[in-house]
Amino acid sequence: MILETERLILRHWSEDDAEELYKYAKDPRVGPAAGWPVHTSTENSREIIRTTLSDKEIYAIVLKESGLPMGSIGLYHGGLAKNPDELELGYWIGVPYWGQGLVPEASMEMLRHAFEELGLNRVWCAYYEGNDKSKRVQEKLGFVFQCRMENVRVSALNETRVGYVNMLTKEKWLADRALQMADQGEKQ
Numbered sequence: 247m248i249l250e251t252e253r254l255i256l257r258h259w260s261e262d263d264a265e266e267l268y269k270y271a272k273d274p275r276v277g278p279a280a281g282w283p284v285h286t287s288t289e290n291s292r293e294i295i296r297t298t299l300s301d302k303e304i305y306a307i308v309l310k311e312s313g314l315p316m317g318s319i320g321l322y323h324g325g326l327a328k329n330p331d332e333l334e335l336g337y338w339i340g341v342p343y344w345g346q347g348l349v350p351e352a353s354m355e356m357l358r359h360a361f362e363e364l365g366l367n368r369v370w371c372a373y374y375e376g377n378d379k380s381k382r383v384q385e386k387l388g389f390v391f392q393c394r395m396e397n398v399r400v401s402a403l404n405e406t407r408v409g410y411v412n413m414l415t416k417e418k419w420l421a422d423r424a425l426q427m428a429d430q431g432e433k434q
């Protein structure tokens with residue numbers, strides 16, 4: 247499946263993307279904030295494309311302007327989504343692209359896909375203490391705070407952190423979207 251927004255294409259990862267993936271995933275400001283280690287080589291990135299990023303609901307974030315991937319977004323069965331009508335949203339983007347609202351733009355399309363096409367009723371999303379950028383993304387998307395989790399084991403990094411868990415129901419997503427549409431209508 248290919249998803250599209252104004253500035254982005256969301257499509258599956260290919261092993262040919264390994265070099266671009268490594269370019270951004272080797273930066274220590276990216277993976278560790280999300281709980282995974284920096285990539286160590288193009289070959290390491292290729293292996294991660296073959297394994298972790300090969301899931302059906304994981305997408306490369308591709309900038310239309312360049313046609314190249316520079317981030318990743320996906321819906322997956324993390325520890326938070328316990329029922330068949332729930333999944334967890336995860337995302338990251340390369341540092342040169344931070345601050346342009348690109349992950350919120352990709353996430354809005356992923357949420358539409360989740361609720362309208364996958365038939366989900368709840369999407370979970372979390373961030374680790376101190377990740378104010380991700381907290382802000384989740385606020386902008388309308389996620390609602392559920393709980394603070396002490397002692398979250400981040401096994402890939404051999405660390406223990408504090409986590410903040412948010413959730414968005416289909417009802418709230420529909421209500422927020424109706425408000426946004428009404429707002430846009432008023433401005434026109």
Ligand SMILES: CC(C)(COP(=O)(O)OP(=O)(O)OC[C@H]1O[C@@H](n2cnc3c(N)ncnc32)[C@H](O)[C@@H]1OP(=O)(O)O)[C@@H](O)C(=O)NCCC(=O)NCCS
Binds near residue numbers: 276337344345
């Ligand atoms: C969190 C992340 C996905 C945000 O993506 P993004 O496309 O930059 O999102 P936005 O443009 O909406 O920026 C979100 C907030 O980050 C902050 N921010 C943006 N650019 C920044 C920069 N260059 N330096 C520091 N903070 C910045 C701002 O507070 C912004 O909020 P605002 O729009 O209200 O000003 C991105 O920073 C990232 O990939 N971080 C590393 C991986 C990660 O943390 N993943 C999430 C794990 S839960």
